[in-house]
Amino acid sequence: MLTLERKALILETLNSEGRVVAKDLSQKLDLSEDTIRRDLRELAAEGLLQRVHGGALPASKALTDLPTRRKTAVSDKTAIAKVAAAMVKNGQIVFLDGGTTAVAVARALPLELNATAVTHSPDIAVALLDHPGIEIELVGGRIYKHSNVTVGAVAMEGIAHIRADIYFMGVTGVHPEQGLTTGSREEAAIKRSISRQSAETIVLASHEKLGAVSAYDVISLDQVDGIIVERNCAREFSDAMASKGVSLIKA
Template sequence: MLGAQRKDHLREILRRDGRVVAKDVALDLGVSEDSIRRDLRELADAGEMVRVYGGALPVPPADRPVDQRSSLATDSKERVARRAVDLIAPGSTIVLDAGTTTLAMARMLPRGAELTVITPSPAIALAVAEHSDARIVMIGGELARFSMVASGPLAMEAVQHLAADLFFLGVTGIDPARGLTTGHLDDAVTKRAIAARCTRTFVLGSEEKIGATSQYPVLDLDSVAGVVVDPRDANPVIEELAGRVSVLR
């Protein structure tokens, strides 16, 4: 069986069973586990599944490509964005991380507030330009197609020269035990570097992210000033978070 055929078979197993066990697939197809693990790694790198010990699992909703996430929990994201914008004082320099909730924030920024907005996201820079009169500073670098955000060595170098009052951090998982996580290693590294250059960091917690976890750690809850949550979200995990970090509704 050719590699492309094996990958199609793996996709079908994941769709049907909700998981892939590398050992079982290798036995069924009469190929080595190394071949299956290589296929799984390539599919995971393409964002089609998440590798775990012994196989793979589906990509959690919050870890899907940005064009697919835009339709998730849209009302919740709007409410979180509105509360987050209330935290911005006139004359502030802020960093808006890439993400659908920060995109909603970009469309809500007030005019005449003399803001400076720094972002690694072209989409957010365009939204800020369209909806406000804020000064815009782009973090450059290689554009990651999965998240549509600048990353890599050039982005990291640019971050070292920045300073901001507030960082509005986007993650894909907010969990009392595992902290703040995301689905891509490069994103996790860039987010940590930006947080280190900002006076305060607030995490944006729309309903689909509360209690979720992703593969790569970004920051501990103790490292942020607060988590902004949906005031209508009744998830009991929020009460657990409140025991670890300031929760803003």
């Protein structure tokens, strides 16, 4: 079998089964595991899958550039944003993560809401300028351009002195076994810090993130208070998350 054919089969298996086990595939194709692992390495380098121990899982499509993400799953994100916005009450301090779904949450907040919004995303701050009752606290630091959020020591210092009632977290991967992941080590650290400072952590998860995995762990599933997903998310995913005791909120 040619290399291109093997790689196509690997991607087809990922799409249909949600995972590739290197040992099983090598036996099926009567090839060495080293050959399969080499294919997996090359596909991972192209961003087409995420390698894990023993094989591979689907890579998150949420790792594309920001302009592309702004056009992805728009209806999902709008529905998720409405549910998230309804959770915020007057007088609360809410931390809004960076990302396109969080921007949708900011825009969905009622104009009559009186609250404090903390964010490390300039996009979020701008989206809230027309909300007269919302005080905006922008956390400083070095801009990570892929997500247009601040990271680094200055951002961590600012976050450490804030206590939020609720944190709407964005991630690039939500997987029943691998948990919550993202594509940047620094962003993962920032997200963990915000979660520690918040009474509740709610994950915003449009469909392209479900069942996907990225390189860096954020927090474990048992550390979140709920995950907002689109109403028609796959039954297999819902059942798998329920078995982990995770509360899914359908938008």
